[in-house]
Amino acid sequence: MTLAIATAMAGKAVEVAGEPVRAAVAELSRRVRERFRGRASDEDALARAAEDAGGIPLLEGAVRRLLDEDPAFRGELEAVWNHAQTRAEASDDAVINTFNGNAEKVIQLRDVNGDLNIS
Template identity: 30%
Template sequence: MDDQLVLAVTTTLASKGAEALVSGARSATGTLVRLVRGRFCSGTREGDALTAAMAHPDDRSLQAALASFLASEMSRDPTFDAAVRAAWHRLSNQIDNSSRHNVVNNFNGTAERVVQARDIKGDVVF
């Protein structure tokens, strides 16, 4: 089991999980949260650990408990392991692109027109 991956996923779930759920985002973070929430049902020890870690993102002991459950489940189920790794890969690529000042456009919802741009020089007329 890749401990660094489990810790990174756990930290992301704790720090960004609640935000992704509230916003209903179809982001890579939202995908990761939905994947783990789908596995860790509410009312179970695992589900309670996920809920607690998301409610108290600075509590390292809650993150450690969640990491333990996540690592155990990933070791037990290769399909879940592969799904978590794929979701993390998409999320980390999104983070890498953002940190290199590349453009990452995300749009959710409905609109008649949407304009997304970066580094415009000169006039823009609509």
């Protein structure tokens, strides 16, 4: 999520699945950009990433620090992100597997031909 936000904030193309996720990335980027106002080092990271894609890791670090400093804000962003992912739709013959939460093991499949045994 933080990489998608940083990339979008820098004005670079972000490859995501479907319109709901694209709209969510735009919304998340707007919210983070608002939080960056008045934070000189974060604004500098944003300017550097906008000039050169090589600055995106620095910007992602700034986004991560912001979210670490404000867990409530992180929760808001994660809720927007998770909601958008659950609304993503596959087109043509595509598949979208979505998993949110914690699990010891997750198995996601598409076409299974024949027997399947999971132990």
